[in-house]
Amino acid sequence: MGRTPCCERKGLKKGPWGPEEDEILINYINKHGHGSWRSLPKLAALWKFLFCRVSPLQPIKGLISTLTGLRRCGKSCRLRWTNYLRPDIKRGPFTLDEEKLVIQLHAILGNRWAAIASQLPGRTDNEIKNLWNTHLKKRLLCMGVDPLTHEPFTSGGPTTRPRSSPATRHMAQWESARLEAEARLSKESLFFNSPPTSVKPDPDFFLRLWNSEVGESFRKLNGEAKADCRSPISQASSSTKCGSVSGVTIDVGSIAVGSSTPKSSRTEDPIMFDASFSSSSNESEDSSDTALQLLLDFPINNDMSFLEDVDTYATR
DNA sequence: AACCACTTCAACCGCTTTTGG
DNA sequence: CCCAAAAGCGGTTGAAGTGGT
Numbered sequence A: 001m002g003r004t005p006c007c008e009r010k011g012l013k014k015g016p017w018g019p020e021e022d023e024i025l026i027n028y029i030n031k032h033g034h035g036s037w038r039s040l041p042k043l044a045a046l047w048k049f050l051f052c053r054v055s056p057l058q059p060i061k062g063l064i065s066t067l068t069g070l071r072r073c074g075k076s077c078r079l080r081w082t083n084y085l086r087p088d089i090k091r092g093p094f095t096l097d098e099e100k101l102v103i104q105l106h107a108i109l110g111n112r113w114a115a116i117a118s119q120l121p122g123r124t125d126n127e128i129k130n131l132w133n134t135h136l137k138k139r140l141l142c143m144g145v146d147p148l149t150h151e152p153f154t155s156g157g158p159t160t161r162p163r164s165s166p167a168t169r170h171m172a173q174w175e176s177a178r179l180e181a182e183a184r185l186s187k188e189s190l191f192f193n194s195p196p197t198s199v200k201p202d203p204d205f206f207l208r209l210w211n212s213e214v215g216e217s218f219r220k221l222n223g224e225a226k227a228d229c230r231s232p233i234s235q236a237s238s239s240t241k242c243g244s245v246s247g248v249t250i251d252v253g254s255i256a257v258g259s260s261t262p263k264s265s266r267t268e269d270p271i272m273f274d275a276s277f278s279s280s281s282n283e284s285e286d287s288s289d290t291a292l293q294l295l296l297d298f299p300i301n302n303d304m305s306f307l308e309d310v311d312t313y314a315t316r
Numbered sequence B: 001a002a003c004c005a006c007t008t009c010a011a012c013c014g015c016t017t018t019t020g021g
Numbered sequence C: 001c002c003c004a005a006a007a008g009c010g011g012t013t014g015a016a017g018t019g020g021t
Helices: A019-032 A040-051 A058-069 A074-085 A096-109 A113-117 A125-142 A166-187 A205-211 A213-224 A281-296 A305-315
Strands: A250-252 A255-257
Touching: A019 A040, A019 A074, A040 A074, A096 A113, A096 A125, A113 A125
Parallel strands: none
Antiparallel strands: A250 A255
16 A cells, blocks of 8 residues: 555665766766666676676676675665765865855745755765754854744753844844845745735745855855954843844735745744844834844854854753 | 763655645 | 645664763
């Protein structure tokens, strides 16, 4: 009943891939493309047997390859190729810029690893997922930020850090800037031809937003700003703004923009934004600038020292 | 040196979405 | 339009590596 598993054949190999298997897969895909993943293992082994003879013993070795070389299901082949063997994959540790980008994108997209990965050339969804689960999530927790919602813990969180550390403030600021930009884009019909009142972003809306001029300007300005770049940890006692951004709805002109978020944990995100900076249409430009300015109030120029600080805290 | 606890990450599992007949 | 197969995706697992005692 139901769908047949992708690899019903018994005796298919599992576990780590060997160099021989990698070689077969790479050679085959480079020559033919992957086509159908399901039939690839058989075709690849056969192809190697028929055309890749490099020594007098090849007929025998080829036969062995055919029998034992790629006893993998297509799914396993696809995973191996997309996560490890693809030539455009960037190996090595994540840079601070990449980590920062992952955090920002996660705040927007939630656990949509593939969507996040599409914004980081050479990185795979699996890699980003691992980075998040092993490093970034813990860091946010240590900072008193809920990794699911990117909101500060209200009480009883894992730390006694002040509720509105600058880093968490940034999350709220980014969120407000995001919604501000969303409202602005909606008004300008940048992405939607439908009437503004029926605006209902699709799941990739924020990704497009991120790639739009507005998102671009966020990133550029974030990279250019220099002044007042204090470590959020050292700023922990500074005044808070994020308390004022939650719990209120936003109404930009005639456009009601709720917390419309893509399918993710964020759908239960209670954050709605204060209309105070965008309640009337003729204020929208100013408020956008304000939101942008707020966004800039975050560690920049690769200053992720606060993350390292958190690591230090965590190891104590 | 041996043991244990913890971390990392490649790979698997199972569910959802897309595609094609 | 329906259904099955294939592909895609996110969550989870477990072996290998590392650090501490």
